[in-house]
Amino acid sequence: MQLFQPQEVIVERGSEASPIYRNLRAALPRVPFRIVDTISTEKRTEEFGAHTFDAAKKKLLLTRHRGAFLKKCPGSEGQVCCNYFVINFASNCPMDCSYCYLQEYLADNPQLKVFSNVDDLLTEADELLSGHRRFFFRIGTGEITDSLALDPYIGFGREGVPFFAEQPNVLLELKTKSDCIDGLLGLDPKDRVVVAWSMNPQRVIDQEEHGTASVNERLLAARRCQDAGYRLGFHFDPIVEYPNWEIDYEEMLEQIFGIVDWRRISWLSMGVLRDTLSLKRIMRRRFPRTPLVAGEQVLCPDGKLRYFQPLRVDMYRKMLLWIRRAAPTVKVYLCMESREVWEQVFGFAPSCERELGNQLAPSS
């Protein structure tokens, strides 16, 4: 995987004292840095190129985050939710998947940003976790960015993993399509950190997941994390339907279970391709050759377009069969799916989001 190099790092005054700034300086000696006063949204547009998503991904902005870092995952209306919390330590992503929902979600605020006040982030997490010790949290950092793609420069892992490793009531999930795990290897996660990969067959990666690591690179990285004491996760999301998709997905699952020990996997999730009409318009403009905008989809109650329900159920059942063959008791859940689909795939649906969250908590 080719490492991302920003054209420039723009630093809002006040962020120079942060460890993230020092890490960036050390890791990017040839990239120009520019210190600026606080910049408004309008000024950011000028700095990064008039609202184009492509331009926004090429420069990196280091700034203070002024709101709350921790949020409950918004899930999707009417779908079974897995009771997940998210920490946003950055916004946008240096990679460029054709189906990425950030193209729509961050359309008005697309700058690739990293937040410098990690101390505030950890204080906030400490207050939440220590204030609710009887509650078990799953927290992820990969909602509006990739958890690890920027790690070689910003070193968030080095700041965050030691803190979360000491917490008795959390699993921190670092979700990625990169192989940027070197910064994690010397740390002791104490069984509190899950490194998770979003997986697709190489054919889908080549066609749709631009700038990401290959299947082999992701699995090699997963194996190294497993050997370093991390728990693992895999997300088959988005699962894409095309002629003979079954051959590629079954082969990919065999590859995964041939390389990693399924007993170190904390969870697997499945979710089919989903988008909206507005995201499809953006995809057509930015990725005119993608076949993903051409297939048939139906509008679901949460406003998202998905494959027709019987096709989704069939795809999930097949995936589950191939997973269970290799990993009979690994935890598997569906991402953003209805109770009806859960029942058809697993024979049950969790009664509430807390029940699903508890099922995904470690048993020991």
Ligand code: SF4
């Ligand atoms: S890796 Fe994730 S966040 Fe980054 S472009 Fe792809 S889908 Fe979006």
